[in-house]
Amino acid sequence: MLFRQAGIFHTDYAADRAMFPIPLDRWMVGVLLALGLAAPWVFSSLALTSYVMPWLIWAAAALGLNLILGWAGQFHFGYAAIMGIGAYTAVHGVRAGIPWEIAVVLGGLMATVVGIVFAFAALRVKGLYLALSTLALQFVMDWVISHVPAISGGVSATLQAPTLRLLGQQVTSEAGLYYVALGWCLFVTVFMLNLRRTALGRALVAVREKDFAAAVIGVQSFYYKLVAFATSSFIGGVSGAILVFTFYHAVTPEQFSVNVSIELLAMVIVGGLASIIGSYFGAAFILLLPGQINQLVAWTAKLMGADIGVETLAHIPQMVYGALIIGVLLVEPMGLGKLYANVRNYLLVWPFGYARK
Amino acid sequence: MKKTWISTLAGAVMLLAGQAALAQKAEPVRFALCYDLSKAYTFVTPQIVQAAKDYADILNAKGGIQGHKIEIIAQDHGNEPQRGIECYEKLKREGVMIFDTLSTPVSRAVLPRVMADGNILLQSFVGRGDAIDGDVFKWIFPIGPTYWGQVANDIQYIKNYHKGSLKGVKVGFVYPDYAFGQEPIPVLKTLAATEGFELQLYPNPLPGKDQAALWTQVRRANPDWIITWNLSAMHVVAAKEMKRNGIPMDKLISVNWFNEVDINNIGAAEAKGMKRGTNVVGGQNHPLIQQILKDLYGKGKGNGDRKNLDDVYYNTGLAMYSVAFEGVRLAIKQGGWPLTPAKIKAGMESLRNFDANGLIAPVTVTAKDHGGGGKTRIDMWDGTKWTPQSDWISAYGDVVEKVIKEQSAEFAKTSK
Numbered sequence: 001m002l003f004r005q006a007g008i009f010h011t012d013y014a015a016d017r018a019m020f021p022i023p024l025d026r027w028m029v030g031v032l033l034a035l036g037l038a039a040p041w042v043f044s045s046l047a048l049t050s051y052v053m054p055w056l057i058w059a060a061a062a063l064g065l066n067l068i069l070g071w072a073g074q075f076h077f078g079y080a081a082i083m084g085i086g087a088y089t090a091v092h093g094v095r096a097g098i099p100w101e102i103a104v105v106l107g108g109l110m111a112t113v114v115g116i117v118f119a120f121a122a123l124r125v126k127g128l129y130l131a132l133s134t135l136a137l138q139f140v141m142d143w144v145i146s147h148v149p150a151i152s153g154g155v156s157a158t159l160q161a162p163t164l165r166l167l168g169q170q171v172t173s174e175a176g177l178y179y180v181a182l183g184w185c186l187f188v189t190v191f192m193l194n195l196r197r198t199a200l201g202r203a204l205v206a207v208r209e210k211d212f213a214a215a216v217i218g219v220q221s222f223y224y225k226l227v228a229f230a231t232s233s234f235i236g237g238v239s240g241a242i243l244v245f246t247f248y249h250a251v252t253p254e255q256f257s258v259n260v261s262i263e264l265l266a267m268v269i270v271g272g273l274a275s276i277i278g279s280y281f282g283a284a285f286i287l288l289l290p291g292q293i294n295q296l297v298a299w300t301a302k303l304m305g306a307d308i309g310v311e312t313l314a315h316i317p318q319m320v321y322g323a324l325i326i327g328v329l330l331v332e333p334m335g336l337g338k339l340y341a342n343v344r345n346y347l348l349v350w351p352f353g354y355a356r357k
Numbered sequence: 358m359k360k361t362w363i364s365t366l367a368g369a370v371m372l373l374a375g376q377a378a379l380a381q382k383a384e385p386v387r388f389a390l391c392y393d394l395s396k397a398y399t400f401v402t403p404q405i406v407q408a409a410k411d412y413a414d415i416l417n418a419k420g421g422i423q424g425h426k427i428e429i430i431a432q433d434h435g436n437e438p439q440r441g442i443e444c445y446e447k448l449k450r451e452g453v454m455i456f457d458t459l460s461t462p463v464s465r466a467v468l469p470r471v472m473a474d475g476n477i478l479l480q481s482f483v484g485r486g487d488a489i490d491g492d493v494f495k496w497i498f499p500i501g502p503t504y505w506g507q508v509a510n511d512i513q514y515i516k517n518y519h520k521g522s523l524k525g526v527k528v529g530f531v532y533p534d535y536a537f538g539q540e541p542i543p544v545l546k547t548l549a550a551t552e553g554f555e556l557q558l559y560p561n562p563l564p565g566k567d568q569a570a571l572w573t574q575v576r577r578a579n580p581d582w583i584i585t586w587n588l589s590a591m592h593v594v595a596a597k598e599m600k601r602n603g604i605p606m607d608k609l610i611s612v613n614w615f616n617e618v619d620i621n622n623i624g625a626a627e628a629k630g631m632k633r634g635t636n637v638v639g640g641q642n643h644p645l646i647q648q649i650l651k652d653l654y655g656k657g658k659g660n661g662d663r664k665n666l667d668d669v670y671y672n673t674g675l676a677m678y679s680v681a682f683e684g685v686r687l688a689i690k691q692g693g694w695p696l697t698p699a700k701i702k703a704g705m706e707s708l709r710n711f712d713a714n715g716l717i718a719p720v721t722v723t724a725k726d727h728g729g730g731g732k733t734r735i736d737m738w739d740g741t742k743w744t745p746q747s748d749w750i751s752a753y754g755d756v757v758e759k760v761i762k763e764q765s766a767e768f769a770k771t772s773k
Contacts, residue, residue, distance in 0.1 A: 046450050050443040095771060146535050153767075157536035158465045158485060160771040248438065249469040253536070254462040255438055291440050294433060309661055311403045314394035314433035 003348045019193055036182055040175035051288055053178045056185040057243045059283040062267040063188050063276065064235030069265075070274030071201065072228035073208030074123075075130050078137035079236055079264045084256030085141065086111040086237025087244040088151055091161050091251050100165045104241045111237025112230050119229035123222060126211075138258050145253045158252045164245045177246040184242050188235055192276050204228055205274075263287075270328055271335050278337020285336065289324070293317040385428040386421070386685055386696065388678075389453045391444035391467075393436035393460045400589040400618070401670045402459055403661065406431045408674025410660035411649045412682070418652070422682060423689040434458070438466035449476060454698045455681065459483055461537060471496055477701050481677045482613070482636070486540065487764035489728030491706070494765065496698065498705050498727050500680050500720055504612070505757045506731035507634045508541035508584065511610050512548050513752030514735045515582050523554035529580035531571065531587065531595065534560035538586045545584075547756050555580075565591040572598035586612045589619065596623040596631075606630040610735065613637075616669045620738060629740040634733050637676040637717050639669040639743040644714060646675070669743070672716065679713035680720065680729075718749035731757065 003024045010016040020026045035042060039052055065079045086107035093103030114137075122133040145152050153159035164171045164180065171177060195201040203224045206214035211221035244251045263286055271282020294317040301308050308316075332339045349355045390409065392402040406429070413427040421427055430448065434440040441463030445456055456471065457479040458464045464484030471478040478497045480488065486503035488494040502510070516523050530545055532538030542558065549556035557578050561568050565587065572595070575583065583604070587595055592615055599606065607630035615633045641647070646666065653659045654666070665671055688696060688704025705722055708729065712719040720729025732749040 046446055050446045054439055146539070152536070158468075160469065160768060162771065247442070248466055250465060252438075252462060252465045255466070287439065290435065291443050298432075309403075310392075310406050310431045310433075311394055311399070314435075317433075318395055318435075 002350065003344065005348070017197065019197075036186075039182070040178060045174055048178055049174050053181045054243075054247050055280075055284055055287060056181045057239055057247065058264075058267065058287050059280045060185040060188040061236055061239035061243075062264060062271060062279040062283045063192050064232045064239060065264050066268050066271075066274065066276075066279050067192065067195070067204075067235065068228050068232040069268050070272075071195070071208060072204040072225060074225055074228065075127070075134060076229075076232070077131050077135040077261055077265065078118075078141070079232075080256040080258070080260035081138045081141035082111045082115055082233050082236040083240030083243070083260075084145065084251075084253070085114050085240070087240035087251050087256065088145070088159070089237070090241035091159050091244060092151075094162045095159075099168075100245070101167070104238055104245075107241040108234040108238040111233045111240070115229050115233025115236075116226060119226055123225050123229070135258075135261075138261050142253060142257060152253060153251075158250050160250050161244050161248070181242060181246050184238065188239075189276060191235075200224070200227065266325070269335060270325060272337025273335065275335060275337025275341070277340055278335050281336035281340070285325075285328075290317060290321050293320050293324075384695070385426040386689075387428045387430060387448075387453045387455070388681065389444070389448040389456045390429060390431040391434050391441050391448070391456060391458050391463065392431060393463070394431070394433040396436040398436060398460050400616075401614070401673075404665045404668050404670040405459065405674030405677065407659075407661035407665055408671045409678040411653055412645070412675055412678050414653060414658070414660065415645075415649060416682060422686045423694075425689065425694065427682065434460070434463055436460050436462060438462050441467055442470065445470060449474065454696060454701060455479065455685070457677075457681075468497065476698050477705070479677070479681055481680075482673070485764070485768075487761045487768065489726060489731075490761055490765035491723065491725050491727040492765075493769045494727065496702065498684075498722070500705070500708075500722060500727065500729045501677075501717075502636050502731040502733045502751075503728060503757065503761070504537075504540050504586075505544045505760050506728070506751065507613065507636070507733050508544055509548065509753040509757050510731075510733045510750050511584055511634050511735070512545070512552070512554075513750055514610070514747050515554075516552065517747070523552040526554040526582070527557060527578070527580040528554050529557040529559055529575055529578065529583045531559045531561065531568075531575070531583060531585040533565045533587065533591060534562050537588075541584075541586065543760055544753075544756055547759075548753060551756075561591075566594055568594050568598050572602045572604065576602040576604060581608065582610060583608050584610045584612075588612075588614050590622075592619040593622045596627065600627070607632070607737075610634060613673075613733070617667055625738075626740055628738050630737065632735050632737045632746060633743070635736040635743070635745075636733050637669065637672045638715065639672055639736065641666060643672070643675075643716055645679075645716065646672070676713055676717045679716060680708065680711065683711055683713075684708055684722075718751075 003022050005022060008021050020029060040048060043052055061083060065076060068074050068076050089110040090103045090107030093106050094100055098106065118137050122130055125133060146157065164177065166180065171180060203214070203219045206217065206219045207221045207224050214221050240256065248255060267282035267286045268279065270285050271280070272278025297317050297320065298313060301313060328336060332342070388409070390406055392406060393399065394402050410429050413429050416422060417426050430453065432444050434444050441458055441460065445467045448456070455477045456467065458467055461483045464480045468478065468484065472494070475496055480497060480499045481501040484499060486499070486505055488497040488499045489503060515526065515528065519526055530541070538560070545556055557580055559571050559575060561571050585595060592611065599609070606628065610632045611634070613634050613636050620628050641650070650666065654663045684705035685701060687707050688701045691704060691707065692700035706724050708720060708722040710719040710721055718730065718732035718734070722729045730751055732751045734749050735746040736743040737746050
């Protein structure tokens with residue numbers, strides 16, 4: 001009833017291949033898009049700058065990681081390093097006088113190059129071994145950044161990002177920075193939505209399911225793994241650059257350290273492998289929930305008049321948060337994206353549930 | 358009917374006005390402590406929050422700062438830059454003007470925003486050292502010595518020990534191999550060149566729990582002095598390895614981050630003879646701590662475990678907030694209420710020879726120098742307590758100044 005499929009006829013190829021054949025899906029996407037565009041007026045400035053904007057950028061990064069992890073099925077434990085390469089390259093580029101747009105793309109390309117070079121070595125192994133060798137990428141990057149002052153920006157290891165100039169126009173307002181982030185996030189989302197129905201996307205899925213089976217049917221698995229590494233590195237690099245220019249305004253090594261890699265991995269896994277909406281959910285869950293639980297716990301403690309020490313107060317949210325992650329994965333191992341899909345599947349035929357049997 | 362409506366409205370207006378007046382009278386001075394209370398900095402943050410709250414209670418009992426109560430807002434950011442930013446952005450919108458992050462990553466992440474918004478960021482002992490250049494970092498107050506200053510003072514102590522000449526003296530520098538540990542190296546290298554001592558660098562990889570290879574090297578090279586930039590548990594590892602390699606404890610000069618917890622983990626007797634660069638007086642003999650013990654903990658009104666008071670980091674917290682409260686007191690005295698960041702800045706910059714009643718070396722903050730003089734001294738653990746080995750010194754001002762100016766000029770250039 002809600003997701004009405006009546007009246008959808010696959011009479012031509014265009015209709016058959018439509019991205020959102022069901023009207024309600026189209027409506028929801030439209031409303032979300034409108035909300036995204038109207039966000040500077042809808043949300044308070046705190047919510048816009050501290051929650052929505054970073055969430056969108058992290059969601060874009062999580063989508064990039066999901067490409068390699070969810071679609072191509074290759075572990076990547078060094079994604080934060082890839083983002084860091086993009087960020088450092090872009091910041092150095094702009095400081096050297098390169099226009100912002102080109103510098104950001106350069107950041108993405110540099111991340112791609114490093115990603116591919118590394119993938120050449122790393123892809124000779126599979127599974128857990130690949131996971132460990134990508135972790136090595138993370139540590140190599142950390143080491144290089146902290147030992148080459150020319151990259152890190154000297155002894156204090158912070159590099160100020162110059163003001164963002166889009167097409168020669170200074171962007172400093174909250175709304176302006178938000179739209180830059182939104183634009184990038186939308187671009188990545190549209191790319192990923194389309195990836196699913198291209199030959200590349202299907203090849204990646206074939207490689208993920210069984211790489212030698214893919215080879216038997218004529219899909220060169222090594223080539224597609226490389227393409228996956230390259231594409232996801234580009235997305236990661238640009239996301240890192242956007243993150244620094246719109247949110248951090250200064251780049252430091254710990255913004256892209258190993259625990260950030262783990263967080264990204266958690267975003268993808270909690271959100272759901274190979275799920276686009278799941279990447280959004282996952283980013284929100286991992287990025288925003290700790291702060292929110294923190295406030296909730298502090299508020300509850302205040303309400304109950306409990307006299308809890310600052311330390312305990314800081315640790316209770318950690319426990320709640322950990323329990324929530326385990327809870328989500330127990331309820332639905334495929335992540336939050338699958339939870340959403342379950343609800344949608346149920347509503348597809350609701351209230352005539354027997355029709356599915 | 359209309360009359361009642363008007364009188365209700367008038368009543369409401371009067372009530373609101375009354376509340377506003379009341380609010381203004383009792384409006385507190387608020388300090389935002391966006392701290393890492395759950396991850397990397399937990400070895401120091403709880404004590405500092407406790408000290409700040411205790412001292413605020415003591416002052417509030419006397420009527421607060423110039424009649425305004427002090428409110429300490431402590432919030433956890435888990436050492437994650439984005440959550441530190443969230444804490445700053447949220448409290449900034451609630452009207453808080455004074456922030457303290459006590460975490461280098463978060464301090465670095467918040468700094469560009471603080472500079473753009475013109476709020477006050479306290480960052481004693483963390484964050485970028487060049488922020489003491491008040492000309493460039495107008496809103497940042499890292500009151501206390503920089504690490505560059507501290508290491509220069511350590512070298513001065515060694516020089517005094519060797520009767521004024523460092524020729525032929527070997528100084529080893531043991532540090533965790535990331536930005537915090539690498540920071541003093543430029544100053545050490547410059548001093549090694551000018552003073553003629555031999556500098557040996559011993560990096561240990563993070564997380565610093567394995568220092569076996571490093572200390573064997575130290576034994577082989579046998580330096581006369583070892584300066585370490587270790588933190589919390591790394592001290593214990595270092596002490597164990599030193600004992601194993603037969604390196605005497607009295608060669609060791611640690612960075613200021615060395616507290617009673619570390620001493621207990623090493624063993625009070627084992628740690629005898631080791632030295633520490635000190636920026637705040639340890640122990641409980643200070644009159645303020647005695648007062649806190651009597652008025653708060655004696656009556657069961659302390660803001661945490663009484664055990665934490667026997668910790669030099671508690672004294673550090675007291676020192677940081679003595680300075681901050683005094684700065685705000687001067688600000689209200691000079692500029693009156695309501696406070697603005699500009700008034701607080703002016704207040705902080707008029708601190709003259711303030712030593713928190715002997716708790717710290719006297720600091721004099723000016724518009725140019727937000728550090729306050731950079732004095733430290735060397736304390737030695739004598740088996741039961743810290744005993745001072747030198748006066749408060751501030752050495753090699755020109756060398757330290759040069760590093761600071763280089764760095765801050767770089768910041769000034771790029772933040773345009």
